[in-house]
Structure formats: structure tokens, C-alpha cells
Amino acid sequence: MEGIMRIRRTLKVLVPSLVLLFAALPSIGQVSYDTATLQGSVLDAQGRAVPGARVTIRNAATGLTKSQQSGADGTYNFPLLPVGTYQVEVTAAGFSTAVASNVVLSVSQAIVEDMHLRVGETTATVVVTSESPLLSVEQVQQANEITQNQVEALPNVNHTFDTYVLTLPGITNIQAIRNAGSQRAGAGTFNAFTTSGGNGRGGQVAIDGGENDSGQGISRTYHLPVDAIQEFLVNRNGYNAEYGFSYDEAVTIVTKTGTNNYHGAAFGTFRDQATDALGQKIF
Numbered sequence: 001m002e003g004i005m006r007i008r009r010t011l012k013v014l015v016p017s018l019v020l021l022f023a024a025l026p027s028i029g030q031v032s033y034d035t036a037t038l039q040g041s042v043l044d045a046q047g048r049a050v051p052g053a054r055v056t057i058r059n060a061a062t063g064l065t066k067s068q069q070s071g072a073d074g075t076y077n078f079p080l081l082p083v084g085t086y087q088v089e090v091t092a093a094g095f096s097t098a099v100a101s102n103v104v105l106s107v108s109q110a111i112v113e114d115m116h117l118r119v120g121e122t123t124a125t126v127v128v129t130s131e132s133p134l135l136s137v138e139q140v141q142q143a144n145e146i147t148q149n150q151v152e153a154l155p156n157v158n159h160t161f162d163t164y165v166l167t168l169p170g171i172t173n174i175q176a177i178r179n180a181g182s183q184r185a186g187a188g189t190f191n192a193f194t195t196s197g198g199n200g201r202g203g204q205v206a207i208d209g210g211e212n213d214s215g216q217g218i219s220r221t222y223h224l225p226v227d228a229i230q231e232f233l234v235n236r237n238g239y240n241a242e243y244g245f246s247y248d249e250a251v252t253i254v255t256k257t258g259t260n261n262y263h264g265a266a267f268g269t270f271r272d273q274a275t276d277a278l279g280q281k282i283f
Helices: 002-028 148-153 174-179
Strands: 035-043 054-059 065-069 075-082 084-091 097-105 110-112 125-129 142-146 171-173 193-195 204-207 229-237 250-255
Touching (some): 054 075, 065 075, 075 084, 148 229
Antiparallel strands (some): 035 075, 142 229, 171 193
């Protein structure tokens, strides 16, 4: 009887502890497949750090707002942000309010936006229009981004996302490799692209942070509507460990999210042999 009571007391302590542990695991293992990071420093006119400044970011399309104070060294950091266009506002005692508009965050990017404050009344506002950097200094991998403008503007007869991937440098059409006889074709529907002369089975495709690969280079969701894609990133080499389960390319797709305004898209496709261009017949 005493042994049973001891086991019950142990379980009363052990079970709640296990529940708390497993509840914390998603946050511990969270990766930035489909998000971005906004970071920087708050500085005065002489370039000195301004600690304790209130930094507020806002996504006008979705209404997402986050706020924090700059650290002792004047830095701030907002990780795991949904991609989109943000406004950064900084207020501090004895300084005019500084606002940076049009800060564009793309998938898997870490954007540095330093905010410079001027001495003055907090009711005065200094607005700066941010420009996207030509080079992402925080990015070390070989990667290319396909933006929403490219998704909307590039021709795509097949209406599949891998058509965009094939436009990037270092990407090879896997069907062309197989037609040449250097790789044996399998029976499944493989992704249409590869890198480094691979066979198309070593890549990974993630949609909104979730793995879309069922193994052997076969996507679970193969016919992803291109109208649902906001942008995506194709990592070819040298990417971080968070893009595991891949020894070739790692593709991260971000789909469109809802906004505060109604919007949508429609398309129509018509193909007929009467309107197709026919090659010259040789008799």
C-alpha cells in the first residue's frame, strides 16, 4: 500500500512537468522557414546608442503591431515576422519621433533598419522612406528570391510553381537530365528541378513553414495554385541547419495571407490545337 501511494505522489509531480515540457517544445524547435527578422539600432545624431527607446512596428495590410524597448546598447530585434511591408516608429524622451516607412521583409531575410533620432519635441515626426538593400549582408547562403511581382508578371503556361524555379541560375530541369540518359527516371511525379547535377530526389520544398516533401523528391502538394503564392526563396547551397532533410536545393514558399481589405484573383486558360503553333511537317 505504501508503495502504491509513493507511485501516485511521483506521478502527480512527473505528469504536470512532462505536460509543461512538451508544451514548450514547439517554441524551442521553431524555425524561420517562412518568416523574416527585423533588427537594428536606435542612434542619436552623433551615432551614439539610445537605450530605452520605444520601437513599434506595424504591418498596414494585416494590422499586426509589435513593440519593444531598445536595449542598453540601443539595439532592437523582432524575429519570426510574417513577410510583408512594415512601418517602424521610434519614440524617446527628448527626441523627435522617427518613422521609417516601406520596410519590406522577404522570406527568410534578416533586415537591418537603423533608426536615427534628432533632438526635439516628441510631437515632431521625422519620416524616412526605407529602400530595400541591394545585398542582404545577413544572408550567407546561395539563394534567389522570387517576389510577388515576378509571380504575377512572368509567363507560366503550366501554371505551376516549379516553372519559376527553373528561371533561376544554378537550377537544372531534371527531365532534361533524364532524357539525356544520365539519370534513370522513376515511376513517381518528381519535382521538375534540381541543383548540382542531382537526380531531383534530394531537395526539400516547404509551404508556410511546413515540409511538403514526402521523400524521394516528391511533393505532397504538387499543383500549388500560383495565384496563392506571395513569394518564395530557393536556397541552392550553404544554407543554415534549419533547412534540414536536404542535400540539394531547399525551397521555401510563402502563400498569401488575408488583409484588412477584400481582394482576390481569377484566371482562365484555353488551349486548342487549332490555335497552337505547329512545327513544319516533314514527309
